[in-house]
Amino acid sequence: MREFRSEAIVLRHLDYGESDRIVTFFAPGYGRLRGFARAARKSRRRFAASLEPFASVTLYWSPGRSGGLVNLKEAELIDLRVGLRSDLPAIALAGYACELIEALFAEEEAQDQVYDLLRALLDHLSARGGTPLARLLFELRLLNLSGYIPHLLHCASCFGGLPGPNVQFAAERGGSLCPACAGGGRSVAISLLTIGSVARILRGPLTLFAEIGLSQQTLADGERLIADTLRCHLPRPLRSAAFLEQVMPFSAAGEAG
Numbered sequence: 001m002r003e004f005r006s007e008a009i010v011l012r013h014l015d016y017g018e019s020d021r022i023v024t025f026f027a028p029g030y031g032r033l034r035g036f037a038r039a040a041r042k043s044r045r046r047f048a049a050s051l052e053p054f055a056s057v058t059l060y061w062s063p064g065r066s067g068g069l070v071n072l073k074e075a076e077l078i079d080l081r082v083g084l085r086s087d088l089p090a091i092a093l094a095g096y097a098c099e100l101i102e103a104l105f106a107e108e109e110a111q112d113q114v115y116d117l118l119r120a121l122l123d124h125l126s127a128r129g130g131t132p133l134a135r136l137l138f139e140l141r142l143l144n145l146s147g148y149i150p151h152l153l154h155c156a157s158c159f160g161g162l163p164g165p166n167v168q169f170a171a172e173r174g175g176s177l178c179p180a181c182a183g184g185g186r187s188v189a190i191s192l193l194t195i196g197s198v199a200r201i202l203r204g205p206l207t208l209f210a211e212i213g214l215s216q217q218t219l220a221d222g223e224r225l226i227a228d229t230l231r232c233h234l235p236r237p238l239r240s241a242a243f244l245e246q247v248m249p250f251s252a253a254g255e256a257g
Contacts, residue, residue, distance in 0.1 A: 004070075006030060007078065008059045009118055011098040013051055015041065023051050023072060024102070025059060026118065031109040032102060035061055035072040050077035054084055054094045054122050081126040089130030089248035096240040097121055097138055103234055104146045113206060114145050120207035130248055134209055136222045137201060143226070144202050148233045150175030150225075152199050157181035164192035171229040188228055194221035 008027035016022050021040035026032050040047045050057045056078040061070040084090045097118060105111055121138050128134075143149045155162060156174030158181050168182035169175060169190045176195060177187065197218050204212075214222070 003060060003062045003073065004030070005058065005060050008057055009115070009122065010051055010053050010055045010057060011102065012053050012095075021047075021051060022069065025057075026098075026101065026115055027059065028112045028115045029110055031111055032105060032107050033061075033070055034107070035059070035070040036064070037072040037075075040072070046074045047072075048075075048077065049080065050075040052080060053098070055080050056119065056122075079123075079126075081122055083126035084122065087125070087129040089244075090125040091130075092240070092244040092247045093130040093135055093138075094122055094125055096135075096238065096244045097142075099238050099240045100139070100142060103238060104142065104148070111145070114142065117141055117145065117206055120209060124209040128210065132219050132223075132248065133212065133214055135244075135248075136214070136219060136226070137209055137212065139226045139230075140198060140201055140222070141206055143229060146233075148229060149202065150229055152176055152195050155181055162192055162195070166190065167192055167195060169195075169225055169228060171225075171232045188224045190221045190225055191217060194218045194225070198222065198225065 006027040006029065008025040011024040011026055011032070013024070014022045019039045019042045021037045023035050023037055024032065025035065037047060037051060040051055058076040058078060060073040060075070062073065064070045084094060101114060101118060105114065117138065121134065124134055140149070150156065150171050151174045153162070154160065154176070155178035156176055158178060160178050162176055162178055166189050168177045168187040170177060170185060170187040173185060176190070194217070197214060
C-alpha cells in the first residue's frame with residue numbers, strides 16, 4: 001500500500017475509544033486531511049506528544065478505505081510551540097485560526113500559501129503572544145487567499161472613486177461604496193485611511209506579522225470590515241470566536257508592532 005510523508009500542522013484532535021485518536025491536520029501539497037492514529041495515546045514510540053494542536057510535525061500515513069480517514073502510522077515532532085501554550089490569548093487565536101481555515105477551505109484542497117500563513121501565525125504567537133493586530137493580519141490575508149476579500153479601493157457598484165473621509169462598506173454588495181451607491185441596504189462606516197491600510201497589508205509579505213503597526217481606529221474599522229465579510233461567507237458563527245472575544249476583544253488597545 002502506498003505511503004505518504006509530509007510536514008504538517010495539527011489543527012485539532014478527538015480522542016476515540018480507550019487509546020485511539022482522530023487527528024485533523026494541514027499539510028503542504030495535500031491540504032486538510034483527517035487521520036486515524038491507532039493507540040496514539042499509548043504509543044510513545046510512534047506518536048509521543050506530537051499530535052497536540054498547533055504542533056508542527058512530520059507525519060507518515062497511508063490512504064484510508066473508500067476515501068475515508070487516512071491511517072496515521074507515525075509522527076515526528078518538529079515544534080510543539082511551547083511559548084504559545086502559556087498565553088491564553090495566543091491559544092484562543094490559534095484555535096480560531098485553525099477553525100477558520102476549516103470553514104473556508106474544503107478537505108484535500110492543496111493550499112500551500114494558506115499553510116505558510118498558518119505556520120507564520122503560530123510561530124508569531126509562540127514568540128510574541130496573541131494580539132488583535134495578529135488576528136487582523138491573519139484574517140485579511142486568509143480572506144484574500146480564499147478569494148473572499150471584498151472590493152476596497154473603488155466603489156464596488158459603479159467602480160468610481162471614494163471621496164472619503166469615510167466610506168460605507170457592505171460585503172454583500174461587493175465592498176466599498178461611494179455616497180451615490182451607498183443608499184439603502186445594510187452597511188458599516190469605514191475610514192478611507194483604513195481601506196488604504198488594508199490594501200497595503202494585502203500587497204505586503206504574506207507571512208510578516210512583526211514590525212507592523214496600526215492605529216486603534218484602524219483596528220476597530222478592520223474589525224467591522226472583517227466581521228461583515230465573514231457573515232457573508234460562513235454558514236454559521238465559529239465556536240472558537242466567542243471564546244476568543246472573551247480573552248482578547250478585537251477592539252483592544254492598538255499596538256506598535
